[in-house]
Amino acid sequence: NPDARGFYNDINQTQIKILEEFKEKIKQSSLVSNIHRYNDRFFLRFLRARKFNIINAFTMISDYFQWRKDQQVDMVYSFEFPEIKELKKLYPHGYHNTDKQGRPVYIEAYGGIDVDKIFKATTEERWLRYYIREYEILVNYKFRACSKMKGTVVEQTFNITNLAGISLSMLTGNVKTMMQKLSNIGRNYYPE
Numbered sequence: 001n002p003d004a005r006g007f008y009n010d011i012n013q014t015q016i017k018i019l020e021e022f023k024e025k026i027k028q029s030s031l032v033s034n035i036h037r038y039n040d041r042f043f044l045r046f047l048r049a050r051k052f053n054i055i056n057a058f059t060m061i062s063d064y065f066q067w068r069k070d071q072q073v074d075m076v077y078s079f080e081f082p083e084i085k086e087l088k089k090l091y092p093h094g095y096h097n098t099d100k101q102g103r104p105v106y107i108e109a110y111g112g113i114d115v116d117k118i119f120k121a122t123t124e125e126r127w128l129r130y131y132i133r134e135y136e137i138l139v140n141y142k143f144r145a146c147s148k149m150k151g152t153v154v155e156q157t158f159n160i161t162n163l164a165g166i167s168l169s170m171l172t173g174n175v176k177t178m179m180q181k182l183s184n185i186g187r188n189y190y191p192e
Contacts, residue, residue, distance in 0.1 A: 005048070006044055006047060006048045006052060007041075007044065007048075007153075007155070008040060008041045008044060008153055008155075009152070009153060011044070014052075015047070015052060018047060018052050018054060019040060019043060019044060019047060021054055022043055022046075022047060022054050022057060022058065023035065023040075023043060025054060025058055026043075026058070026061065029058075029062075031061070031062060031065055032065060041153065041155055043061075045155070045191045045192055046060050046061045046064070046191060048191065048192065049191035049192065060188070060191070063188065063189075064188070064189050067188070067189055068189075071132065073132060073136065076129065076132050076133040076136055077133065077136065079129050079130070079133050081122075081126065081129075081130045081133070083121050083122045083126070084130070086121040086122075087118060087121060087122060087127070087130075090113065090114060090117050090118045090121065091108070091109075091110075091113050091118060092107075092108065092109040093106070093107065093108035093109070094106070094107065094108075095107075095138075095142065095157075098146055098149070098150075098154075098158075099158040101150075101154070101158075102146050102147070102149060102150030102152065102154045103146065103154055103156050103157050103158045104138065104142050104143075104146055104154075104157050104158070105157070105158045105159075105160065106157050106158070106159045106160070107159075107160045107161075107162070108159075108160075108161055108162070109161075109162040109164070110161065110162065110163055110166045110179075111162060111163060111164045111165025111166045113166075113175060115173075115174040115175045115178050116174060118178075119174070124178065124181075127178070128181060128182070128185070131182055131185060132185060135185065135186065135189075135190045138157070138190075139190060143155055155192065156192050
C-alpha cells in the first residue's frame with residue numbers, strides 16, 4: 001500500500017525495509033546496549049516523525065537517548081510532585097477518558113495561565129521533571145492500558161486545548177518560553 005501511514009498495522013514494504021535498515025544502523029552504532037528492549041512501534045515513532053528519512057530519524061533517536069541519559073529519565077518514576085494541586089489550579093490539564101479510537105484524551109486550558117504564579121508554587125526544573133514523568137507514564141502505561149481496552153495498538157493521544165480567555169499578549173515572555181520548553185520535550189523526545 002503506497003499510502004501506508006507507517007504505523008505497525010499500516011506499513012508498506014518500503015517502510016518495513018527502512019525500519020530494518022534503521023534498526024541495523026542503531027545496532028552498529030552501539031547507541032543502546034540492548035536494542036531488544038525496544039520494539040518496532042518504538043522505532044516507527046521516530047521514523048514517522050522524520051518522514052522515514054533514516055539519517056534524520058537516527059539523529060533524532062541519538063538525541064533522544066542522550067537526553068534520557070542527561071535527564072536521568074529512567075529515575076523519573078520516583079519523582080514526587082506535591083505541588084500538582086496548585087499547578088492544576090493555575091494551569092488546568094490532564095487526561096480524561098478515551099476517544100472512539102481508544103486514544104487517551106488530554107485536555108489543557110491556557111486561558112488565564114500565569115507562569116509567574118506557577119513559579120511561586122514550583123520551579124521550572126520541577127515542572128519540566130513532572131512533565132517528563134507524565135510522558136513516561138503515558139508511553140509506558142496509559143498506551144498499554146488503552147491498547148488492552150481497545151483490543152488494538154493505541155500509540156497516540158487526542159488533545160483538546162482550550163484557548164478561551166487567552167490573548168496574543170499572554171504568549172510572550174515567561175509563558176512563551178515555558179510553553180516552548182514543554183512543547184520541545186514532546187516534539188523532540190516523544191514523537192506523536
